Each structure stands twice: as C-alpha cells, then as structure tokens.
Amino acid sequence: xxxxxxxxxxxxxxxxxxxxxxxxxxxxxxxxxxxxxxxxxxxxxxxxxxxxxxxxxxxxxxxxxxxxxxxxxxxxxxxxxxxxxxxxxxxxxxxxxxxxxxxxxxxxxxxxxxxxxxxxxxxxxxxxxxxxxxxxxxxxxxxxxxxxxxxxxxxxxxxxxxxxxxxxxxxxxxxxxxxxxxxxxxxxxxxxxxxxxxxxxxxxxxxxxxxxxxxxxxxxxxxxxxxxxxxxxxxxxxxxxxxxxxxxxxxxxxxxxxxxxxxxxxxxxxxxxxxxxxxxxxxxxxxxxxxxxxxxxxxxxxxxxxxxxxxxxxxxxxxxxxxxxxxxxxxxxxxxxxxxxxxxxxxxxxxxxxxxxxxxxxxxxxxxxxxxxxxxxxxxxxxxxxxxxxxxxxxxxxxx
Amino acid sequence: xxxxxxxxxxxxxxxxxxxxxxxxxxxxxxxxxxxxxxxxxxxxxxxxxxxxxxxxxxxxxxxxxxxxxxxxxxxxxxxxxxxxxxxxxxxxxxxxxxxxxxxxxxxxxxxxxxxxxxxxxxxxxxxxxxxxxxxxxxxxxxxxxxxxxxxxxxxxxxxxxxxxxxxxxxxxxxxxxxxxxxxxxxxxxxxxxxxxxxxxxxxxxxxxxxxxxxxxxxxxxxxxxxxxxxxxxxxxxxxxxxxxxxxxxxxxxxxxxxxxxxxxxxxxxxxxxxxxxxxxxxxxxxxxxxxxxxxxxxxxxxxxxxxxxxxxxxxxxxxxxxxxxxxxxxxxxxxxxxxxxxxxxxxxxxxxxxxxxxxxxxxxxxxxxxxxxxxxxxxxxxxxxxxxxxxxxxxxxxxx
Numbered sequence: 151x152x153x154x155x156x157x158x159x160x161x162x163x164x165x166x167x168x169x170x171x172x173x174x175x176x177x178x179x180x181x182x183x184x185x186x187x188x189x190x191x192x193x194x195x196x197x198x199x200x201x202x203x204x205x206x207x208x209x210x211x212x213x214x215x216x217x218x219x220x221x222x223x224x225x226x227x228x229x230x231x232x233x234x235x236x237x238x239x240x241x242x243x244x245x246x247x248x249x250x251x252x253x254x255x256x257x258x259x260x261x262x263x264x265x266x267x268x269x270x271x272x273x274x275x276x277x278x279x280x281x282x283x284x285x286x287x288x289x290x291x292x293x294x295x296x297x298x299x300x301x302x303x304x305x306x307x308x309x310x311x312x313x314x315x316x317x318x319x320x321x322x323x324x325x326x327x328x329x330x331x332x333x334x335x336x337x338x339x340x341x342x343x344x345x346x347x348x349x350x351x352x353x354x355x356x357x358x359x360x361x362x363x364x365x366x367x368x369x370x371x372x373x374x375x376x377x378x379x380x381x382x383x384x385x386x387x388x389x390x391x392x393x394x395x396x397x398x399x400x401x402x403x404x405x406x407x408x409x410x411x412x413x414x415x416x417x418x419x420x421x422x423x424x425x426x427x428x429x430x431x432x433x434x435x436x437x438x439x440x441x442x443x444x445x446x447x448x449x450x451x452x453x454x455x456x457x458x459x460x461x462x463x464x465x466x467x468x469x470x471x472x473x474x475x476x477x478x479x480x481x482x483x484x485x486x487x488x489x490x491x492x493x494x495x496x497x498x499x500x501x502x503x504x505x506x507x508x509x510x511x512x513x514x515x516x517x518x519x520x521x522x523x524x525x526x527x528x529x530x531x532x533x534x535x536x537x538x539x540x541x542x543x544x545x546x547x548x549x550x
Numbered sequence: 551x552x553x554x555x556x557x558x559x560x561x562x563x564x565x566x567x568x569x570x571x572x573x574x575x576x577x578x579x580x581x582x583x584x585x586x587x588x589x590x591x592x593x594x595x596x597x598x599x600x601x602x603x604x605x606x607x608x609x610x611x612x613x614x615x616x617x618x619x620x621x622x623x624x625x626x627x628x629x630x631x632x633x634x635x636x637x638x639x640x641x642x643x644x645x646x647x648x649x650x651x652x653x654x655x656x657x658x659x660x661x662x663x664x665x666x667x668x669x670x671x672x673x674x675x676x677x678x679x680x681x682x683x684x685x686x687x688x689x690x691x692x693x694x695x696x697x698x699x700x701x702x703x704x705x706x707x708x709x710x711x712x713x714x715x716x717x718x719x720x721x722x723x724x725x726x727x728x729x730x731x732x733x734x735x736x737x738x739x740x741x742x743x744x745x746x747x748x749x750x751x752x753x754x755x756x757x758x759x760x761x762x763x764x765x766x767x768x769x770x771x772x773x774x775x776x777x778x779x780x781x782x783x784x785x786x787x788x789x790x791x792x793x794x795x796x797x798x799x800x801x802x803x804x805x806x807x808x809x810x811x812x813x814x815x816x817x818x819x820x821x822x823x824x825x826x827x828x829x830x831x832x833x834x835x836x837x838x839x840x841x842x843x844x845x846x847x848x849x850x851x852x853x854x855x856x857x858x859x860x861x862x863x864x865x866x867x868x869x870x871x872x873x874x875x876x877x878x879x880x881x882x883x884x885x886x887x888x889x890x891x892x893x894x895x896x897x898x899x900x901x902x903x904x905x906x907x908x909x910x911x912x913x914x915x916x917x918x919x920x921x922x923x924x925x926x927x928x929x930x931x932x933x934x935x936x937x938x939x940x941x942x943x944x945x946x947x948x949x950x
Binding site for chain 1: 562589
C-alpha cells in the first residue's frame with residue numbers, strides 16, 4: 151500500500167485545511183453566522199438568469215456553440231463587454247486585454263503560476279485576503295510586508311535579501327478589513343511597485359459594492375495613465391461577477407497588458423482548457439440588466455443596511471478596548487480586540503457557547519499574524535438579526 | 551516599463567503555444583478538419599439540458615442554492631451518482647472517493663500539483679495525451695517512458711537516475727492512438743506501478759465511447775481488488791462528462807482513495823474555490839436520461855459510422871508504407887507514415903494546399919518524438935465528407 155505522505159510534492163505541506171472550513175462544521179439551529187462572506191442569495195438575478203439560459207438553449211445555433219468548447223481566453227462578445235466596462239473605470243482597453251477565469255480566485259492562481267517559483271517572495275498587505283495566500287502557497291511563495299504607502303520601498307525585507315517577484319493588493323473594500331486605498335496611497339503603491347520593478351496584482355473583487363463615499367480610480371487606470379496605456383502597465387487587475395451576478399457561474403476576469411493575457415491563455419489551456427461557454431453567454435445576456443445603476447443600487451441598499459446595522463450594534467455592545475473598521479463598501483468589518491486576547495480561542499468559544507460565528511484574523515496574514523483580530527461579515531445575516539449576533543459576540547468577548 | 555520576459559517563473563519557458571492552436575488559424579471555406587477532437591455538437595442532449603436549467607431555476611429554493619457557492623468537492627448528490635456509476639465499472643466506492651473538477655483536464659492539473667515538483671520524472675506512454683503533457687509541463691516535470699507492459703520495471707531510465715514520482719496512462723481508446731490496454735497489459739501496468747511504488751493516473755476520458763469489442767475493467771477496479779479496496783489503491787482515476795453530455799458544463803471527476811480526494815479538495819479550494827453549483831445540478835438532472843444504454847448507443851452509432859468511414863477511406867486511398875490503428879472506440883486514429891517523412895511539414899502543406907486538417911504526432915510525446923506520425927479525429931466530420939478528406943490527405947502524402 152502506497153505511503154501517500156511520502157508521495158506528495160513539497161508544496162502540499164503548505165496546503166492545510168482552513169480554520170473557516172473546520173469551524174463551519176459546528177452547527178446550531180439558532181446560530182448567527184458572521185464567519186462566511188458569501189453573497190446574499192436573495193439578491194441573485196434569478197429570473198434574468200433563467201430567461202437567458204432558456205433563450206440560448208432554445209436557439210439551435212446558439213445552443214450548439216453554447217454547449218461546445220470555446221476559446222480559452224473566453225467568449226469574444228463577453229471579453230468586449232468587459233473591455234467596455236473597464237473603460238468606465240478609467241481603463242482604456244480592448245478584448246485582447248481581457249481573459250475570463252473561474253472566478254477571481256482562479257485569476258490569482260494563474261497569475262501566481264505565471265510569476266512565482268518556490269521560495270520567491272510576494273509583497274502583501276497585513277492582513278490580506280486569505281484565499282490569495284492559499285493560492286500563492288501552492289507555488290511555495292514566501293511573503294514580505296508591502297511597505298506602507300508612506301514608507302520607503304527600500305524598507306522591504308525578504309527572508310534571504312532577494313528581490314520580491316510580485317505584489318498583491320486589494321484597492322477597494324479589502325477582504326478582510328473593508329478598507330480602501332486613498333488616491334495618494336494608490337499613487338504611492340504604484341511608486342513602490344515601479345521602484346522595485348515588480349508586477350502588481352490589483353484584486354478588485356468588491357469594486358461594485360460601494361455603500362458610501364466616492365469611487366477612486368483603480369491602480370490599473372492610474373498606472374496606464376503614467377505609462378502611456380495598459381500595454382505598458384505593470385498592474386494586473388482581477389475582478390469577478392460572483393458578487394453582483396452569482397458565484398455559481400464561476401466567472402471572473404483579468405485585465406492587463408495583452409502580453410500577460412496571451413501568457414495566461416496558455417496557462418488556462420493547460421489547466422482546464424477553457425471557461426464554460428454557456429455560462430459566459432448567459433452572463434453576457436444578464437449583464438445589460440444587472441450591471442446597471444438600478445440593479446447595483448438594489449444590491450448595495452441591502453448590504454448598506456446590514457453594514458449600518460452591524461456598525462450600530464458594535465457601537466452599542468462592544469466593551470471598551472475593542473475597535474473596528476468602518477468600511478465604505480464590501481462585505482467585511484475588521485475587529486481588533488485588546489492586545490492580550492486570543493482571537494482563535496474566542497472564535498471557537500463564541501461558536502460553541504454563544505452561537506455566533508466569526509473568523510479569527512490569524513489566517514489572513516502572510517507575515518506574522520496579529521492574534522487579537524476578527525473578521526466579521528454582514529453579508530448573509532438579515533438586518534434584524536445582526537443586533538442579536540453582535541450582542542452575543544460582545545458577551546463572548548466579555549466572558550473571555 | 552516592465553520586462554515581462556524576466557518576470558515570468560521558470561515553468562513558463564515550457565509553456566508554448568501549441569501547433570494545433572496555431573494551425574487552427576488557417577481557414578478555408580471548404581476545409582475538412584480531422585485535426586480537432588471536439589465532440590459532435592449535434593449529439594449534445596440540448597433539450598434535456600434546457601429542461602434541467604428551467605426546472606432548477608424556476609424553483610426558488612433550488613435556484614438560490616444553485617447560484618450560490620457550493621462544497622469544494624462538488625454537489626453531494628452528484629458525487630453519490632458518480633460513486634454508483636463507478637460501481638458499474640467494477641469500482642466499489644462512496645462519495646468520499648469522488649471530487650468534481652472542471653473537466654478531466656483540471657483533474658490532471660490538480661493531481662500534478664499534488665505530486666510533482668520541478669525536475670520530477672513522470673512515466674508516460676509514447677505517444678500520450680498532449681493536454682496531459684501540457685498540464686505536467688506547468689510543474690516543470692521531466693518524462694521517462696513507462697516500461698512496455700512486457701518489459702521490466704527496472705528498465706526505467708530517468709535523466710538523473712532518481713525514482714519517478716507518478717505514472718500517467720489512458721486505459722481505453724487513448725488519445726492520440728485510439729488503442730486500449732488488454733487485461734494482461736493492465737495487470738502488467740499495475741505490477742510496474744507497484745514495483746516502482748508510484749501513484750498512477752488512469753485517464754479514462756473516452757471510456758463510454760466504445761463502438762466494438764468487449765469492455766475491460768479499469769485499472770482502478772483491478773488494483774482495488776488486489777489491494778482490498780479503493781482506499782488502498784494507488785490508481786487515481788479521472789474521467790469527464792464532456793464527451794457524452796457536453797464540454798461546456800466543464801465537469802469531470804476524480805475517483806480515488808479518500809485520502810487523495812481530501813487533498814485534492816484543498817488544491818481545488820486554493821485554485822478556484824469550488825465547481826459551478828448550477829451546472830452540477832443540471833448535469834445530475836440529465837444523467838438519468840443521458841447516461842443510459844439508449845442515449846450512449848445513439849452517440850456511439852454516429853461515431854462508429856465515422857470511424858468505419860475513415861478506416862475504409864484509409865484502406866482505399868493511402869499509399870503503401872502508411873499504416874494506422876483500428877480503434878474500438880474514442881475519437882482518434884493514429885497514422886504512421888514512412889519513416890523518412892516529416893509529418894509537421896506534411897500537416898502544414900495538407901492544410902494550405904489540400905484543405906484537410908490533421909495534427910502531427912510530434913506534440914504527443916514527453917519522450918523523443920516519432921516525426922512521421924499523424925493524429926486524425928473523425929469526431930466532427932460528417933460520414934459523407936470523410937472519404938473526400940482522406941483522399942485529400944493521401945494526395946498530400948503522395949505529393950510529399
């Protein structure tokens with residue numbers, strides 16, 4: 151009988167079951183879940199999606215091409231739509247600058263595959279998106295802290311003194327903190343990437359979920375302007391349709407220099423051949439209805455109410471010494487407990503004894519973690535239940 | 551401006567645009583294509599698929615769960631269905647032995663990620679599936695020839711004398727040759743894998759496409775019997791719904807020891823989070839109608855006719871010195887030209903001057919290629935056009 155543990159590649163030592171998945175197995179009928187971060191299914195445009203599948207599958211010509219393999223980079227009319235959408239964000243580009251991926255998670259995985267070899271250093275924020283870290287882990291990356299926007303790029307310390315290979319940031323409503331870069335911060339991040347001469351992933355998965363404040367141009371838009379166009383930009387932009395349309399279509403995209411897109415096409419060809427044709431055709435059908443101010447505001451209104459309810463409840467119940475972020479969008483609020491507190495232990499106790507789910511911030515660091523941090527998501531809990539959930543959490547904190 | 555060529559990881563040096571994709575750009579209105587290998591879209595069960603989408607999306611509860619993220623390993627009722635299907639192939643297993651992937655291409659990619667580090671040797675057949683090689687290339691694998699079923703395992707020569715990490719074979723109707731292992735060959739392949747103590751990928755993507763001859767049990771079935779069950783087997787079985795249902799659903803699977811499935815779940819979580827929920831629910835709906843002897847025979851009858859037409863035309867037109875395989879199933883026939891002939895040059899000339907597409911066998915080798923080989927697919931050409939296509943190809947050969 152084979153000894154699997156000896157057969158696995160070294161990278162698998164880094165790939166461990168996540169705390170979130172393990173804790174997700176603890177169930178109570180009355181549990182209030184702030185742990186996840188899934189979009190609210192009541193907001194999915196189910197009717198528009200149903201209509202689009204029916205329309206395409208009842209047309210013999212569309213149905214045949216919809217069920218067949220497609221171009222690896224994606225369905226051309228959808229790539230053209232996304233290029234036009236990027237222009238509304240201040241990024242002039244064409245379909246040759248766009249590739250479709252299975253959500254933005256696959257985009258991050260593919261970009262890592264393009265740039266990262268075992269032992270290479272990636273510059274990340276602290277904290278940062280845990281799914282990004284798990285994708286990078288598969289390529290045996292190491293991490294160093296992205297210099298804060300007002301520090302010097304030469305402050306970067308990699309473990310062995312080598313130059314970093316890649317930077318990874320979220321610009322709007324970051325997972326897990328909910329924070330966004332200001333315009334001066336964006337410019338400084340671009341300065342740093344230029345000084346270090348590294349490619350920079352801009353993960354902008356939550357960009358459309360703004361509930362207050364004023365939009366700021368993406369890093370890709372600013373860098374393309376500096377460099378005379380997207381073709382010369384070092385920024386590789388990723389986003390997804392999972393938050394505004396539906397995660398189950400598994401469609402996200404990369405916008406970048408066409409040189410990068412052509413390479414990512416080869417990566418995708420080897421990894422899973424091509425995106426699902428039919429889902430792309432359906433997405434394109436529904437986007438005209440769904441990527442509109444009216445529908446986006448309908449979605450944002452619900453999440454805005456939940457964010458406000460959570461902020462109000464935190465204010466009402468949290469003991470002194472606990473602080474939290476006040477995000478302008480996205481799905482997350484980041485809580486900092488008094489420095490002596492152990493968030494992983496609190497999270498477990500809150501689940502088992504107080505019937506409220508959260509995740510400890512510990513998994514959200516490529517660099518040494520702050521152990522007194524929590525990520526809360528308001529996305530899946532009805533406004534009326536949020537007060538009760540935060541009350542339970544504050545009781546768990548007081549009992550610790 | 552960034553110099554991308556210096557930024558890419560070493561693995562990208564191995565990832566090159568394929569001959570097939572490049573040649574695919576040569577178009578003629580009258581071209582006859584034996585190059586591809588896509589399933590015939592007239593055979594897709596479009597009505598059943600349309601009905602299934604409509605059914606699920608018109609049910610508010612099913613629609614919500616269908617559009618949300620799902621379990622990483624896949625939709626449980628579909629995993630259970632596949633486990634029952636594997637039992638019909640002689641593999642006793644449960645849903646814990648099954649994971650859904652984006653086609654069997656992603657299954658191969660993930661298994662490579664699990665086992666292969668840069669420089670590791672994979673044992674392959676010669677020729678073998680070129681998409682498998684491209685997936686392995688991304689992990690900077692090297693290749694050695696799997697000892698022929700009647701040679702000794704100790705005959706294996708890796709470049710540096712190290713032990714191979716993995717074996718990769720197709721058991722039924724291999725891409726590109728159309729050949730299948732006999733029962734004694736299967737047993738010998740298992741002996742070799744056991745002697746070398748390596749995991750063995752059994753890629754069985756074409757298993758249901760049998761047009762003549764008698765089915766032989768998969769390697770996984772034989773090895774599970776030897777080892778006292780799938781949990782102790784070293785065989786990692788991959789297959790796909792792309793050939794009998796539709797490629798666009800992007801759904802394939804792995805059947806293996808639950809230890810492997812749990813690891814692949816972690817790989818998938820980091821790579822693209824989860825398979826598309828809705829597509830899995832739709833697939834499960836249509837399988838009862840489609841994975842039946844009646845529907846499978848309907849599909850096989852069409853391909854059988856095309857295979858027979860291609861074999862008859864080869865017999866009729868090919869000059870002496872040209873030989874070919876006579877497959878019992880699948881989508882491919884493998885042609886060997888006289889040894890002095892250069893197949894890549896012939897393929898190009900046949901496309902441009904004779905308006906017939908094929909691919910040279912050159913890309914189908916991890917080990918040194920035979921330059922006088924061609925892969926022909928009969929899958930996408932109507933029976934009546936096959937004679938003309940093979941006539942053109944034989945003219946191209948005679949003109950070389």
